[in-house]
Amino acid sequence: MGRRVDEFSESVRYGDFADPNVGHRDRLRERVRLGGFSPLPDYELLELHLFRTFPRGDVKPRAKALLARFGSLGGVLGASVDELKTVPGIGVTAAIDLKLLHEAALRLGRESISKRxxxxxxxxxxxxxxxxxxxxxxxxxxxxxxxxxxxxxxxxxxxxxxxxxxxxxxxxxxxxxxxxxxxxxxxxxxxxxxxxxxxxxxxxxxxxxxxxxxxxxxxxxxxxxxxxxxxxxxxxxxxx
Structure with a gap:
Protein backbone atom coordinates (compact mmCIF):
# COMPACT_ATOMS: atom_id res chain seq x y z
CA MET A 1 0.00 0.00 0.00
CA GLY A 2 2.85 2.38 0.88
CA ARG A 3 4.48 1.91 -2.54
CA ARG A 4 1.23 2.68 -4.32
CA VAL A 5 0.84 5.86 -2.30
CA ASP A 6 4.40 6.88 -3.20
CA GLU A 7 3.81 6.35 -6.91
CA PHE A 8 0.48 8.19 -6.70
CA SER A 9 2.19 11.13 -4.99
CA GLU A 10 4.81 11.25 -7.76
CA SER A 11 2.08 11.18 -10.39
CA VAL A 12 0.31 14.12 -8.79
CA ARG A 13 3.59 16.02 -8.43
CA TYR A 14 4.48 15.53 -12.09
CA GLY A 15 1.03 16.32 -13.45
CA ASP A 16 0.04 12.85 -14.56
CA PHE A 17 -3.64 13.62 -14.01
CA ALA A 18 -3.59 16.82 -16.05
CA ASP A 19 -1.60 15.81 -19.12
CA PRO A 20 -0.54 18.92 -21.09
CA ASN A 21 0.81 16.73 -23.91
CA VAL A 22 -2.27 14.89 -25.10
CA GLY A 23 -1.42 12.87 -28.19
CA HIS A 24 2.36 12.81 -27.61
CA ARG A 25 2.30 9.16 -26.60
CA ASP A 26 0.30 8.16 -29.66
CA ARG A 27 2.59 10.15 -31.95
CA LEU A 28 5.69 8.52 -30.46
CA ARG A 29 4.22 5.04 -30.83
CA GLU A 30 3.24 5.84 -34.41
CA ARG A 31 6.81 6.88 -35.20
CA VAL A 32 8.01 3.52 -33.90
CA ARG A 33 5.36 1.68 -35.92
CA LEU A 34 6.47 3.40 -39.12
CA GLY A 35 10.22 3.68 -38.61
CA GLY A 36 11.20 1.25 -35.86
CA PHE A 37 13.16 1.97 -32.69
CA SER A 38 16.58 2.77 -34.18
CA PRO A 39 15.91 6.43 -35.08
CA LEU A 40 14.77 7.28 -31.56
CA PRO A 41 17.17 9.06 -29.19
CA ASP A 42 17.77 7.38 -25.86
CA TYR A 43 15.41 9.64 -23.92
CA GLU A 44 12.51 8.66 -26.18
CA LEU A 45 13.26 4.97 -25.72
CA LEU A 46 13.09 5.57 -21.98
CA GLU A 47 9.87 7.51 -22.45
CA LEU A 48 8.27 4.57 -24.25
CA HIS A 49 9.18 2.26 -21.41
CA LEU A 50 8.04 4.71 -18.73
CA PHE A 51 4.64 5.03 -20.45
CA ARG A 52 3.87 1.59 -19.04
CA THR A 53 4.79 2.60 -15.50
CA PHE A 54 3.06 5.99 -15.63
CA PRO A 55 -0.17 5.59 -17.64
CA ARG A 56 -0.73 9.36 -17.82
CA GLY A 57 1.32 12.52 -18.00
CA ASP A 58 4.57 13.75 -19.47
CA VAL A 59 7.40 11.35 -18.65
CA LYS A 60 10.00 13.17 -20.77
CA PRO A 61 11.39 15.09 -17.73
CA ARG A 62 11.88 11.78 -15.92
CA ALA A 63 13.61 10.20 -18.93
CA LYS A 64 15.97 13.15 -19.37
CA ALA A 65 16.66 13.33 -15.62
CA LEU A 66 17.66 9.65 -15.64
CA LEU A 67 20.10 10.17 -18.51
CA ALA A 68 21.53 13.29 -16.87
CA ARG A 69 22.06 11.44 -13.59
CA PHE A 70 23.64 8.28 -15.01
CA GLY A 71 25.21 9.56 -18.21
CA SER A 72 23.89 7.04 -20.73
CA LEU A 73 21.15 4.50 -21.38
CA GLY A 74 23.50 1.76 -20.20
CA GLY A 75 24.19 3.73 -17.05
CA VAL A 76 20.47 4.04 -16.35
CA LEU A 77 19.80 0.34 -16.80
CA GLY A 78 22.93 -0.65 -14.87
CA ALA A 79 22.04 1.47 -11.85
CA SER A 80 20.62 -0.18 -8.75
CA VAL A 81 17.05 0.29 -7.57
CA ASP A 82 18.23 2.53 -4.74
CA GLU A 83 20.31 4.64 -7.13
CA LEU A 84 17.41 5.01 -9.56
CA LYS A 85 15.17 6.19 -6.74
CA THR A 86 17.43 9.21 -6.22
CA VAL A 87 16.10 10.67 -9.49
CA PRO A 88 13.07 12.96 -8.99
CA GLY A 89 9.89 11.24 -10.10
CA ILE A 90 11.31 7.72 -9.96
CA GLY A 91 9.89 5.58 -7.18
CA VAL A 92 10.39 1.92 -6.39
CA THR A 93 7.89 0.72 -9.02
CA ALA A 94 9.54 2.69 -11.84
CA ALA A 95 13.00 1.62 -10.65
CA ILE A 96 12.05 -2.07 -10.70
CA ASP A 97 10.48 -1.69 -14.14
CA LEU A 98 13.75 -0.20 -15.44
CA LYS A 99 15.80 -2.99 -13.88
CA LEU A 100 13.56 -5.45 -15.71
CA LEU A 101 15.07 -4.20 -19.00
CA HIS A 102 18.58 -4.77 -17.68
CA GLU A 103 17.77 -8.28 -16.50
CA ALA A 104 16.19 -9.14 -19.86
CA ALA A 105 19.33 -7.93 -21.66
CA LEU A 106 21.52 -10.01 -19.36
CA ARG A 107 19.49 -13.15 -19.95
CA LEU A 108 19.55 -12.68 -23.70
CA GLY A 109 23.31 -12.21 -23.58
CA ARG A 110 23.78 -15.28 -21.39
CA GLU A 111 21.61 -17.32 -23.74
CA SER A 112 23.77 -16.30 -26.70
CA ILE A 113 26.89 -17.78 -25.09
CA SER A 114 25.43 -20.77 -23.27
CA LYS A 115 24.55 -23.02 -26.21
CA ARG A 116 27.94 -23.13 -27.93
Missing part, protein backbone atom coordinates in the same frame (compact mmCIF):
# COMPACT_ATOMS: atom_id res chain seq x y z
CA UNK A 117 31.63 -23.03 -27.00
CA UNK A 118 32.33 -19.67 -25.41
CA UNK A 119 35.68 -19.31 -27.17
CA UNK A 120 33.93 -19.50 -30.57
CA UNK A 121 31.39 -16.78 -29.68
CA UNK A 122 33.84 -14.24 -28.30
CA UNK A 123 32.05 -11.12 -29.56
CA UNK A 124 28.84 -12.30 -27.86
CA UNK A 125 30.78 -12.89 -24.65
CA UNK A 126 32.29 -9.40 -24.73
CA UNK A 127 28.84 -7.90 -25.29
CA UNK A 128 27.46 -9.89 -22.38
CA UNK A 129 30.14 -8.88 -19.87
CA UNK A 130 29.80 -5.22 -20.88
CA UNK A 131 26.06 -5.29 -20.23
CA UNK A 132 26.66 -7.09 -16.93
CA UNK A 133 29.49 -4.97 -15.54
CA UNK A 134 30.38 -1.82 -17.49
CA UNK A 135 28.12 0.42 -15.40
CA UNK A 136 28.56 -1.20 -11.99
CA UNK A 137 29.55 1.39 -9.37
CA UNK A 138 31.41 -1.13 -7.20
CA UNK A 139 34.12 -3.55 -8.27
CA UNK A 140 32.76 -7.02 -8.84
CA UNK A 141 34.61 -10.26 -9.55
CA UNK A 142 32.86 -12.95 -11.58
CA UNK A 143 33.89 -16.33 -12.92
CA UNK A 144 32.58 -18.11 -16.02
CA UNK A 145 32.88 -21.85 -15.39
CA UNK A 146 33.29 -23.94 -18.55
CA UNK A 147 33.06 -27.68 -19.25
CA UNK A 148 35.42 -29.79 -21.38
CA UNK A 149 33.76 -28.47 -24.55
CA UNK A 150 34.22 -24.88 -23.34
CA UNK A 151 30.48 -24.48 -22.95
CA UNK A 152 29.19 -22.34 -20.11
CA UNK A 153 28.24 -24.21 -16.93
CA UNK A 154 27.68 -21.16 -14.76
CA UNK A 155 28.40 -17.46 -14.45
CA UNK A 156 28.79 -16.61 -10.79
CA UNK A 157 29.74 -13.55 -8.79
CA UNK A 158 32.50 -14.59 -6.42
CA UNK A 159 32.82 -11.26 -4.65
CA UNK A 160 31.76 -7.63 -4.66
CA UNK A 161 33.81 -4.94 -3.01
CA UNK A 162 34.35 -1.21 -3.03
CA UNK A 163 34.78 1.30 -5.83
CA UNK A 164 38.31 0.06 -6.49
CA UNK A 165 38.78 -3.34 -4.85
CA UNK A 166 37.03 -6.71 -4.71
CA UNK A 167 39.00 -9.30 -2.72
CA UNK A 168 39.41 -12.64 -4.49
CA UNK A 169 40.51 -15.91 -2.91
CA UNK A 170 42.01 -18.44 -5.39
CA UNK A 171 41.13 -21.32 -3.06
CA UNK A 172 37.43 -20.38 -3.17
CA UNK A 173 37.50 -20.04 -6.95
CA UNK A 174 38.99 -23.54 -7.30
CA UNK A 175 36.66 -25.03 -4.71
CA UNK A 176 33.68 -23.83 -6.71
CA UNK A 177 35.22 -25.02 -9.97
CA UNK A 178 35.56 -28.52 -8.52
CA UNK A 179 31.96 -28.46 -7.27
CA UNK A 180 30.78 -27.64 -10.78
CA UNK A 181 33.20 -30.09 -12.46
CA UNK A 182 34.57 -27.21 -14.50
CA UNK A 183 37.57 -27.79 -16.77
CA UNK A 184 38.33 -24.15 -17.55
CA UNK A 185 37.55 -20.66 -16.32
CA UNK A 186 37.25 -17.15 -17.67
CA UNK A 187 37.81 -14.53 -14.99
CA UNK A 188 35.90 -11.26 -15.26
CA UNK A 189 35.93 -8.12 -13.17
CA UNK A 190 35.10 -4.45 -13.66
CA UNK A 191 36.80 -1.14 -13.06
CA UNK A 192 34.18 1.40 -11.92
CA UNK A 193 36.62 4.17 -12.93
CA UNK A 194 35.77 3.31 -16.53
CA UNK A 195 39.35 2.50 -17.59
CA UNK A 196 39.73 -1.28 -18.22
CA UNK A 197 43.54 -1.23 -18.13
CA UNK A 198 44.69 -4.08 -15.82
CA UNK A 199 46.45 -3.01 -12.65
CA UNK A 200 49.48 -4.63 -11.06
CA UNK A 201 47.17 -6.15 -8.44
CA UNK A 202 44.99 -7.61 -11.22
CA UNK A 203 48.02 -9.26 -12.80
CA UNK A 204 49.22 -10.73 -9.48
CA UNK A 205 45.78 -12.04 -8.55
CA UNK A 206 45.44 -13.71 -11.96
CA UNK A 207 48.85 -15.34 -11.55
CA UNK A 208 47.78 -16.80 -8.19
CA UNK A 209 44.58 -18.25 -9.66
CA UNK A 210 46.47 -19.76 -12.61
CA UNK A 211 48.94 -21.41 -10.19
CA UNK A 212 46.08 -22.72 -8.04
CA UNK A 213 44.47 -24.30 -11.09
CA UNK A 214 47.57 -26.06 -12.44
CA UNK A 215 47.61 -28.96 -9.99
CA UNK A 216 43.86 -29.44 -10.52
CA UNK A 217 44.20 -29.30 -14.32
CA UNK A 218 41.83 -26.36 -14.49
CA UNK A 219 42.81 -23.87 -17.19
CA UNK A 220 42.34 -20.11 -17.14
CA UNK A 221 41.42 -19.12 -20.68
CA UNK A 222 41.38 -15.39 -20.07
CA UNK A 223 40.80 -12.59 -17.62
CA UNK A 224 38.54 -9.81 -18.88
CA UNK A 225 38.56 -6.37 -17.26
CA UNK A 226 35.41 -4.39 -18.05
CA UNK A 227 35.04 -0.62 -17.98
CA UNK A 228 32.81 1.93 -19.65
CA UNK A 229 35.66 2.56 -22.11
CA UNK A 230 35.82 -1.07 -23.25
CA UNK A 231 37.04 -4.55 -22.30
CA UNK A 232 40.69 -5.50 -21.79
CA UNK A 233 41.72 -9.10 -22.38
CA UNK A 234 44.73 -10.48 -20.51
CA UNK A 235 45.28 -12.99 -23.31
CA UNK A 236 45.24 -10.32 -26.02
CA UNK A 237 47.62 -8.20 -23.95
CA UNK A 238 50.05 -11.12 -23.53
CA UNK A 239 49.48 -11.28 -19.77
CA UNK A 240 48.35 -14.92 -19.88
Missing amino acids: PVVSSWSALLGYVRVALANETREQFRVLFLDKKNQLIADERMNQGTVDHAPVYPREVMRRALELSASALILVHNHPSGDPTPSGADVEMTRQIIEAGKSLRISIHDHLVVGREGVASFKSLGLI
Whole structure:
Protein backbone atom coordinates (compact mmCIF):
# COMPACT_ATOMS: atom_id res chain seq x y z
CA MET A 1 0.00 0.00 0.00
CA GLY A 2 2.85 2.38 0.88
CA ARG A 3 4.48 1.91 -2.54
CA ARG A 4 1.23 2.68 -4.32
CA VAL A 5 0.84 5.86 -2.30
CA ASP A 6 4.40 6.88 -3.20
CA GLU A 7 3.81 6.35 -6.91
CA PHE A 8 0.48 8.19 -6.70
CA SER A 9 2.19 11.13 -4.99
CA GLU A 10 4.81 11.25 -7.76
CA SER A 11 2.08 11.18 -10.39
CA VAL A 12 0.31 14.12 -8.79
CA ARG A 13 3.59 16.02 -8.43
CA TYR A 14 4.48 15.53 -12.09
CA GLY A 15 1.03 16.32 -13.45
CA ASP A 16 0.04 12.85 -14.56
CA PHE A 17 -3.64 13.62 -14.01
CA ALA A 18 -3.59 16.82 -16.05
CA ASP A 19 -1.60 15.81 -19.12
CA PRO A 20 -0.54 18.92 -21.09
CA ASN A 21 0.81 16.73 -23.91
CA VAL A 22 -2.27 14.89 -25.10
CA GLY A 23 -1.42 12.87 -28.19
CA HIS A 24 2.36 12.81 -27.61
CA ARG A 25 2.30 9.16 -26.60
CA ASP A 26 0.30 8.16 -29.66
CA ARG A 27 2.59 10.15 -31.95
CA LEU A 28 5.69 8.52 -30.46
CA ARG A 29 4.22 5.04 -30.83
CA GLU A 30 3.24 5.84 -34.41
CA ARG A 31 6.81 6.88 -35.20
CA VAL A 32 8.01 3.52 -33.90
CA ARG A 33 5.36 1.68 -35.92
CA LEU A 34 6.47 3.40 -39.12
CA GLY A 35 10.22 3.68 -38.61
CA GLY A 36 11.20 1.25 -35.86
CA PHE A 37 13.16 1.97 -32.69
CA SER A 38 16.58 2.77 -34.18
CA PRO A 39 15.91 6.43 -35.08
CA LEU A 40 14.77 7.28 -31.56
CA PRO A 41 17.17 9.06 -29.19
CA ASP A 42 17.77 7.38 -25.86
CA TYR A 43 15.41 9.64 -23.92
CA GLU A 44 12.51 8.66 -26.18
CA LEU A 45 13.26 4.97 -25.72
CA LEU A 46 13.09 5.57 -21.98
CA GLU A 47 9.87 7.51 -22.45
CA LEU A 48 8.27 4.57 -24.25
CA HIS A 49 9.18 2.26 -21.41
CA LEU A 50 8.04 4.71 -18.73
CA PHE A 51 4.64 5.03 -20.45
CA ARG A 52 3.87 1.59 -19.04
CA THR A 53 4.79 2.60 -15.50
CA PHE A 54 3.06 5.99 -15.63
CA PRO A 55 -0.17 5.59 -17.64
CA ARG A 56 -0.73 9.36 -17.82
CA GLY A 57 1.32 12.52 -18.00
CA ASP A 58 4.57 13.75 -19.47
CA VAL A 59 7.40 11.35 -18.65
CA LYS A 60 10.00 13.17 -20.77
CA PRO A 61 11.39 15.09 -17.73
CA ARG A 62 11.88 11.78 -15.92
CA ALA A 63 13.61 10.20 -18.93
CA LYS A 64 15.97 13.15 -19.37
CA ALA A 65 16.66 13.33 -15.62
CA LEU A 66 17.66 9.65 -15.64
CA LEU A 67 20.10 10.17 -18.51
CA ALA A 68 21.53 13.29 -16.87
CA ARG A 69 22.06 11.44 -13.59
CA PHE A 70 23.64 8.28 -15.01
CA GLY A 71 25.21 9.56 -18.21
CA SER A 72 23.89 7.04 -20.73
CA LEU A 73 21.15 4.50 -21.38
CA GLY A 74 23.50 1.76 -20.20
CA GLY A 75 24.19 3.73 -17.05
CA VAL A 76 20.47 4.04 -16.35
CA LEU A 77 19.80 0.34 -16.80
CA GLY A 78 22.93 -0.65 -14.87
CA ALA A 79 22.04 1.47 -11.85
CA SER A 80 20.62 -0.18 -8.75
CA VAL A 81 17.05 0.29 -7.57
CA ASP A 82 18.23 2.53 -4.74
CA GLU A 83 20.31 4.64 -7.13
CA LEU A 84 17.41 5.01 -9.56
CA LYS A 85 15.17 6.19 -6.74
CA THR A 86 17.43 9.21 -6.22
CA VAL A 87 16.10 10.67 -9.49
CA PRO A 88 13.07 12.96 -8.99
CA GLY A 89 9.89 11.24 -10.10
CA ILE A 90 11.31 7.72 -9.96
CA GLY A 91 9.89 5.58 -7.18
CA VAL A 92 10.39 1.92 -6.39
CA THR A 93 7.89 0.72 -9.02
CA ALA A 94 9.54 2.69 -11.84
CA ALA A 95 13.00 1.62 -10.65
CA ILE A 96 12.05 -2.07 -10.70
CA ASP A 97 10.48 -1.69 -14.14
CA LEU A 98 13.75 -0.20 -15.44
CA LYS A 99 15.80 -2.99 -13.88
CA LEU A 100 13.56 -5.45 -15.71
CA LEU A 101 15.07 -4.20 -19.00
CA HIS A 102 18.58 -4.77 -17.68
CA GLU A 103 17.77 -8.28 -16.50
CA ALA A 104 16.19 -9.14 -19.86
CA ALA A 105 19.33 -7.93 -21.66
CA LEU A 106 21.52 -10.01 -19.36
CA ARG A 107 19.49 -13.15 -19.95
CA LEU A 108 19.55 -12.68 -23.70
CA GLY A 109 23.31 -12.21 -23.58
CA ARG A 110 23.78 -15.28 -21.39
CA GLU A 111 21.61 -17.32 -23.74
CA SER A 112 23.77 -16.30 -26.70
CA ILE A 113 26.89 -17.78 -25.09
CA SER A 114 25.43 -20.77 -23.27
CA LYS A 115 24.55 -23.02 -26.21
CA ARG A 116 27.94 -23.13 -27.93
CA PRO A 117 31.63 -23.03 -27.00
CA VAL A 118 32.33 -19.67 -25.41
CA VAL A 119 35.68 -19.31 -27.17
CA SER A 120 33.93 -19.50 -30.57
CA SER A 121 31.39 -16.78 -29.68
CA TRP A 122 33.84 -14.24 -28.30
CA SER A 123 32.05 -11.12 -29.56
CA ALA A 124 28.84 -12.30 -27.86
CA LEU A 125 30.78 -12.89 -24.65
CA LEU A 126 32.29 -9.40 -24.73
CA GLY A 127 28.84 -7.90 -25.29
CA TYR A 128 27.46 -9.89 -22.38
CA VAL A 129 30.14 -8.88 -19.87
CA ARG A 130 29.80 -5.22 -20.88
CA VAL A 131 26.06 -5.29 -20.23
CA ALA A 132 26.66 -7.09 -16.93
CA LEU A 133 29.49 -4.97 -15.54
CA ALA A 134 30.38 -1.82 -17.49
CA ASN A 135 28.12 0.42 -15.40
CA GLU A 136 28.56 -1.20 -11.99
CA THR A 137 29.55 1.39 -9.37
CA ARG A 138 31.41 -1.13 -7.20
CA GLU A 139 34.12 -3.55 -8.27
CA GLN A 140 32.76 -7.02 -8.84
CA PHE A 141 34.61 -10.26 -9.55
CA ARG A 142 32.86 -12.95 -11.58
CA VAL A 143 33.89 -16.33 -12.92
CA LEU A 144 32.58 -18.11 -16.02
CA PHE A 145 32.88 -21.85 -15.39
CA LEU A 146 33.29 -23.94 -18.55
CA ASP A 147 33.06 -27.68 -19.25
CA LYS A 148 35.42 -29.79 -21.38
CA LYS A 149 33.76 -28.47 -24.55
CA ASN A 150 34.22 -24.88 -23.34
CA GLN A 151 30.48 -24.48 -22.95
CA LEU A 152 29.19 -22.34 -20.11
CA ILE A 153 28.24 -24.21 -16.93
CA ALA A 154 27.68 -21.16 -14.76
CA ASP A 155 28.40 -17.46 -14.45
CA GLU A 156 28.79 -16.61 -10.79
CA ARG A 157 29.74 -13.55 -8.79
CA MET A 158 32.50 -14.59 -6.42
CA ASN A 159 32.82 -11.26 -4.65
CA GLN A 160 31.76 -7.63 -4.66
CA GLY A 161 33.81 -4.94 -3.01
CA THR A 162 34.35 -1.21 -3.03
CA VAL A 163 34.78 1.30 -5.83
CA ASP A 164 38.31 0.06 -6.49
CA HIS A 165 38.78 -3.34 -4.85
CA ALA A 166 37.03 -6.71 -4.71
CA PRO A 167 39.00 -9.30 -2.72
CA VAL A 168 39.41 -12.64 -4.49
CA TYR A 169 40.51 -15.91 -2.91
CA PRO A 170 42.01 -18.44 -5.39
CA ARG A 171 41.13 -21.32 -3.06
CA GLU A 172 37.43 -20.38 -3.17
CA VAL A 173 37.50 -20.04 -6.95
CA MET A 174 38.99 -23.54 -7.30
CA ARG A 175 36.66 -25.03 -4.71
CA ARG A 176 33.68 -23.83 -6.71
CA ALA A 177 35.22 -25.02 -9.97
CA LEU A 178 35.56 -28.52 -8.52
CA GLU A 179 31.96 -28.46 -7.27
CA LEU A 180 30.78 -27.64 -10.78
CA SER A 181 33.20 -30.09 -12.46
CA ALA A 182 34.57 -27.21 -14.50
CA SER A 183 37.57 -27.79 -16.77
CA ALA A 184 38.33 -24.15 -17.55
CA LEU A 185 37.55 -20.66 -16.32
CA ILE A 186 37.25 -17.15 -17.67
CA LEU A 187 37.81 -14.53 -14.99
CA VAL A 188 35.90 -11.26 -15.26
CA HIS A 189 35.93 -8.12 -13.17
CA ASN A 190 35.10 -4.45 -13.66
CA HIS A 191 36.80 -1.14 -13.06
CA PRO A 192 34.18 1.40 -11.92
CA SER A 193 36.62 4.17 -12.93
CA GLY A 194 35.77 3.31 -16.53
CA ASP A 195 39.35 2.50 -17.59
CA PRO A 196 39.73 -1.28 -18.22
CA THR A 197 43.54 -1.23 -18.13
CA PRO A 198 44.69 -4.08 -15.82
CA SER A 199 46.45 -3.01 -12.65
CA GLY A 200 49.48 -4.63 -11.06
CA ALA A 201 47.17 -6.15 -8.44
CA ASP A 202 44.99 -7.61 -11.22
CA VAL A 203 48.02 -9.26 -12.80
CA GLU A 204 49.22 -10.73 -9.48
CA MET A 205 45.78 -12.04 -8.55
CA THR A 206 45.44 -13.71 -11.96
CA ARG A 207 48.85 -15.34 -11.55
CA GLN A 208 47.78 -16.80 -8.19
CA ILE A 209 44.58 -18.25 -9.66
CA ILE A 210 46.47 -19.76 -12.61
CA GLU A 211 48.94 -21.41 -10.19
CA ALA A 212 46.08 -22.72 -8.04
CA GLY A 213 44.47 -24.30 -11.09
CA LYS A 214 47.57 -26.06 -12.44
CA SER A 215 47.61 -28.96 -9.99
CA LEU A 216 43.86 -29.44 -10.52
CA ARG A 217 44.20 -29.30 -14.32
CA ILE A 218 41.83 -26.36 -14.49
CA SER A 219 42.81 -23.87 -17.19
CA ILE A 220 42.34 -20.11 -17.14
CA HIS A 221 41.42 -19.12 -20.68
CA ASP A 222 41.38 -15.39 -20.07
CA HIS A 223 40.80 -12.59 -17.62
CA LEU A 224 38.54 -9.81 -18.88
CA VAL A 225 38.56 -6.37 -17.26
CA VAL A 226 35.41 -4.39 -18.05
CA GLY A 227 35.04 -0.62 -17.98
CA ARG A 228 32.81 1.93 -19.65
CA GLU A 229 35.66 2.56 -22.11
CA GLY A 230 35.82 -1.07 -23.25
CA VAL A 231 37.04 -4.55 -22.30
CA ALA A 232 40.69 -5.50 -21.79
CA SER A 233 41.72 -9.10 -22.38
CA PHE A 234 44.73 -10.48 -20.51
CA LYS A 235 45.28 -12.99 -23.31
CA SER A 236 45.24 -10.32 -26.02
CA LEU A 237 47.62 -8.20 -23.95
CA GLY A 238 50.05 -11.12 -23.53
CA LEU A 239 49.48 -11.28 -19.77
CA ILE A 240 48.35 -14.92 -19.88
